[in-house]
Amino acid sequence: MTRIACCQLTVQPADPAGNGARATAAASAAVAAGAQLVVLPETATSGLPFADRAEALASALRPDDPLLDRWAEVVRGRDAVLVVGFAELGGSDADPAGDRPIFNSAALFDGSGLRGIYRKTHLWDQEKLFFAPGSQPPPVFDTALGRIGVAICYDIEFPELTRSMALAGADVLAVPTAWPVVPHPADEPTPEVVIAKAAARVNRMAIATCDRTGSTRGQDWTGGTVVIGPDGWVAALPGEDDVAVAEVDLTLARDKTLTPLAHLFDDRRPELYAEVAALTRREASGPDEPAGPGVVQPSV
C-alpha cells in the first residue's frame, strides 16, 4: 500500500516567498506524518490569475531556485515523492525579461532529488495570456513507489491524454490543480471529479488531485482535492486540515484484466478509432454546417 497525501492550500497573490514557505511546510508535515506520495496544488507559489505579466515574472521560479532545493530536501533519501506546481521561468538569464516564457509547471522530487519538470500542455482560459504551453508530453516517472505520471489540472479533462499516460505505464497520476468553481447540481460532485473518477476507472489507474482553496481576485476555487483509487472510487477527500490522505494499492494498476475474457487494454480497437477520426468534421466548420456524407456509416 502507498500512503498518498494531497495538501490543498490557499495561495496568496503576489506572495511567492510566503506561498513557497507554506508549501514546503505542508509537504514536510505530510512526510513527517508518513505520507509517501505528496501532491501540492498547481501554481502553489505564484497563484493564479495574475494581475499582469510583471506579477507573473516576479513570481516565476527558475529550476535552480533555492525553493526547489528546499522541496527536494523534504523527500531526499526517503522512499517518498513530492509533486508540486509552480510558475517556471523559462529561457536564459541572458534573454530580455520581456522575451522569457513562463510555464505552468510541476516538479517531481524523489529520494534522489529533482527527477523532472513537466510544463502544462493544455492551458486553461486566461492562462494562455501569461503562460507558454509545454511542448513535451506529460512524463511518467519510474520511482520507488511505482510509476507516477504528472499532469496539471485541465490536462486530465482530455481523455486521450489520461489514456496515453495509462498506456505508458502510469500506476498513478499526480495532478496539481486549480479548479475554478463552476455550476453543478447540488447532489453531484464537481465535474472535474467526475472526469477524474472515470479516467481512473477506465484505465485502472489511481489519480491524486490537489486543488487550491479560498478565492483569488474574485475567482473561487473548488477545493476539489481527491484521492481516487485504481478502481475509480474516491479513497479520500480532504479533512478539516485540508489534507486528503489514503492508503492506495498501486500494484492493482499493473493488471488490466477485468475477467478471464475482458481486458481494459487488450479490448481496445485502435484501428477503429483512427477510422472514426478520419471522419472528423472540418475544424473550421460552423455549428450549422450539415453533416457530410462521410459521417453516416450504415452497414446495410
Place this chain on the structure above:
Amino acid sequence: MTRIACCQLTVQPADPAGNGARATAAASAAVAAGAQLVVLPETATSGLPFADRAEALASALRPDDPLLDRWAEVVRGRDAVLVVGFAELGGSDADPAGDRPIFNSAALFDGSGLRGIYRKTHLWDQEKLFFAPGSQPPPVFDTALGRIGVAICYDIEFPELTRSMALAGADVLAVPTAWPVVPHPADEPTPEVVIAKAAARVNRMAIATCDRTGSTRGQDWTGGTVVIGPDGWVAALPGEDDVAVAEVDLTLARDKTLTPLAHLFDDRRPELYAEVAALTRREASGPDEPAGPGVVQPSV
C-alpha cells in the same frame, strides 16, 4: 429541444418473439407519448447470456426479419428515431448454420426506414464466445433530430471511442446496454454511469443509455438507464414505468466553446498523445516488468 425516451426492459431468455413484441410495444408507446428519440436495450430480443450457440442462432435476426419492419413502422413518416439492440445473424442463407457469424448489433430507424445497423466492436467478456466483433466503427447518422451516434454498452468505456464519435460530429450517443451489476459504493452511481457522464462532459455531447432490468440465469442487470445532457449531468432516470424521459437541447453539442479562450476540441494536443502513445509499454509485458528508460520524460 428533443424529447428522448429510454425504455428499459426485462428480456426473457429463449423468447425472441415475446421479447420482440414487448420491444415494439415499448417503442410504440414512447412515440405515442411524444418521444422523438427512443432507445431500447442491447440484445432486446435475444437476451444474454446464451445457454449455447443453438439458442443464440435461434434468437438471431436477419436484417430482413419482419420484426425489423415492425420497428421501422414505429417511426416511419415521423421526425422520430428508434435505436434498438438485437442479435444479428450474419453471413448468407447459403452458408452452413455452424459457420454463420452472429453479431451484437443495433439498428437505427428514422422516418425513412432502416438507416443502418452497427455491429458492436468491443465485445464484453463471454459475449466473445457467441458473437463476432464488428469490423466497422460506430456510425454517426445525420437525422432530422441531429447527428445520432450509435454505440453498444462496453463500447463507451473506451474514451478514445466516445471522443472519436464526438469529433465525427455526434450530438448525442444512443447506447443500448446490458450492464451487469458490479460492486460499487452505496453512495455512488454505477461505474458505467460515471464513465458515461464524463464522456458527455468532456465532449459536450448527450448520451442516452438504455439498460436491461431483472436478471438472467443468475446475472443481475443494473437498470442503469440514464439520459445525460451535453453538460454531463443526469437529465433523467427511469420512473416506475422503467422509462427515462428528458427534454434535451442537442444544439448545445454543436458549440464546443468553454470560454472565449478555451475550447474542448481546439485545446487538444493530438501530437502529444501520439508521442505518449509511442512510449506505450510492450503489450506482452508482464505486470512486473520494470519501466524502460523511454517511460521517463524529465525536462531538466
